[in-house]
Amino acid sequence: MNRILAILCFSLLALSACKKYKDGPYISIWSQKERIEGKWVVGYAEKNQQDTTSSNKDQVWEFTRNYAVIEITDTAKLNGIWGTMNNDKDFFIDYDNGARSIYEIIRLTREQFWIRNRQSELILHLKPY
Numbered sequence: 001m002n003r004i005l006a007i008l009c010f011s012l013l014a015l016s017a018c019k020k021y022k023d024g025p026y027i028s029i030w031s032q033k034e035r036i037e038g039k040w041v042v043g044y045a046e047k048n049q050q051d052t053t054s055s056n057k058d059q060v061w062e063f064t065r066n067y068a069v070i071e072i073t074d075t076a077k078l079n080g081i082w083g084t085m086n087n088d089k090d091f092f093i094d095y096d097n098g099a100r101s102i103y104e105i106i107r108l109t110r111e112q113f114w115i116r117n118r119q120s121e122l123i124l125h126l127k128p129y
Helices: 002-018 032-036
Strands: 038-047 062-063 067-072 075-087 089-093 102-106 112-116 123-128
Touching: 032 102, 067 089
Parallel strands: none
Antiparallel strands: 038 062, 038 123, 062 067, 067 075, 075 089, 089 102, 102 112, 112 123
């Protein structure tokens, strides 16, 4: 009985350690890199608890396997590189023009990539393009 209880406690601790982001998931069979790769579009955006989706809906990001990024808006196309830092909880984009954006990863699955811009507090719920 004690052995079963010990295994159960260890399993619960291991699962709680797997949850890296505020809104999960607890565990994924895909690596972080595999979940980020692909084309993403804004499904929902919020700043200061106000819905700003309409002013962000035309943004499209493509994150490639070799850490390149292309960001396309209705007025510009930016290139750069992407990566993670701070135990993979922060996500950054370094643009070719010298600008840098740093985001907190809130949720990361193959279908949902939620990030919060550390400077502007803009929250983006990205979905596959």
